[in-house]
Amino acid sequence: MNVKTSWTRVWLVLAVGAVWLTLALSTSAQVKTETTTTAGQATQEVQVDRGEVVYVSGNSLVVKMEDGSLRHFENVPDSARVTVNGKELGIRDLQPGMKLERTITTTTVPKTITTVQTVTGKVWNVNPPRTVILTLEDGTNQQFTIPKNQKFKVDGQETDAWGLKKGMRISATKVVEVPEEEISQQRSVTGTAPPPPPAPAADEPILIAVVAPAPAAEEAPASLPATGSPLPLIGLLGVLSLFSGLGLKVIRTHFRS
Numbered sequence: 444m445n446v447k448t449s450w451t452r453v454w455l456v457l458a459v460g461a462v463w464l465t466l467a468l469s470t471s472a473q474v475k476t477e478t479t480t481t482a483g484q485a486t487q488e489v490q491v492d493r494g495e496v497v498y499v500s501g502n503s504l505v506v507k508m509e510d511g512s513l514r515h516f517e518n519v520p521d522s523a524r525v526t527v528n529g530k531e532l533g534i535r536d537l538q539p540g541m542k543l544e545r546t547i548t549t550t551t552v553p554k555t556i557t558t559v560q561t562v563t564g565k566v567w568n569v570n571p572p573r574t575v576i577l578t579l580e581d582g583t584n585q586q587f588t589i590p591k592n593q594k595f596k597v598d599g600q601e602t603d604a605w606g607l608k609k610g611m612r613i614s615a616t617k618v619v620e621v622p623e624e625e626i627s628q629q630r631s632v633t634g635t636a637p638p639p640p641p642a643p644a645a646d647e648p649i650l651i652a653v654v655a656p657a658p659a660a661e662e663a664p665a666s667l668p669a670t671g672s673p674l675p676l677i678g679l680l681g682v683l684s685l686f687s688g689l690g691l692k693v694i695r696t697h698f699r700s
Contacts, residue, residue, distance in 0.1 A: 475561045482625075483553035489546065496541045507542060527634040540637035545630065552625040562587065563614040572649035577613070590617060593627055 457627065494514065504516040511577035519534040526532075527541065564577030567584050576586045594601045595613045 477559045478577060479557050481555045481557065485550055485552045488549045490549070492545045494543055496537050496538065496539050496543060499534070499537045504534060505601065515549065525632045525634050528636055538636070541634050543632060543634040545632045548626050548629045554623050554625055556621045556623060558619045560617040564612070566607050566609050566611045566613060568609065569604065569607045570609065575604065593617070
């Protein structure tokens with residue numbers, strides 16, 4: 444008996460859920476919704492950053508910016524491209540000394556999304572200024588929350604919630620405008636390679652190192668330098684003259700005797 448009662452309750456819950464689901468689907472179809480998007484004038488902002496590559500290793504890049512600050516870019520994707528002297532290079536092709544220039548163009552387009560909801564039905568019950576229950580075209584009833592300052596059209600005339608009466612056929616329109624911005628960015632990176640070192644001019648002499656030979660040892664002079672005094676020579680000649688005179692005297696004496 445209890446089992447039968449439990450199954451009866453389950454079927455009752457399922458039946459009620461099906462009714463509410465059918466009501467929700469039917470009533471949602473009675474409210475007409477139109478959404479339009481209006482775009483305004485687009486604006487652009489261009490940002491240019493310049494710097495010089497000071498270090499690159501794998502996917503890690505360090506750039507010295509124009510203001511002297513260092514910026515470290517980690518995990519630069521291999522798909523990133525830099526146009527250097529007309530050639531597309533990857534992160535692993537960059538070298539210290541290259542000049543980089545990154546241009547970021549940000550485009551902002553203001554948009555207004557307008558949603559218009561329209562419902563038509565007969566007033567079944569009204570509780571101003573909060574809610575109203577309408578009998579829709581398919582014969583179902585649906586309760587609506589009345590927005591503040593909402594106006595209704597009754598036989599072409601506008602009235603508020605206080606002017607609604609049971610049995611009146613009315614139409615109501617709800618307009619919601621939501622502003623938003625569509626932002627897109629376009630990035631491009633260009634660069635220049637450092638110039639090669641200048642070659643020497645054609646008329647400029649090229650310095651060549653020449654090894655000079657070691658100086659030869661000085662030979663000894665063949666004769667003594669004439670730096671001695673003549674006095675010893677004069678004394679020697681005087682002694683020789685003295686002995687010659689003595690010898691002549693002895694020879695003369697011998698012949699006389």
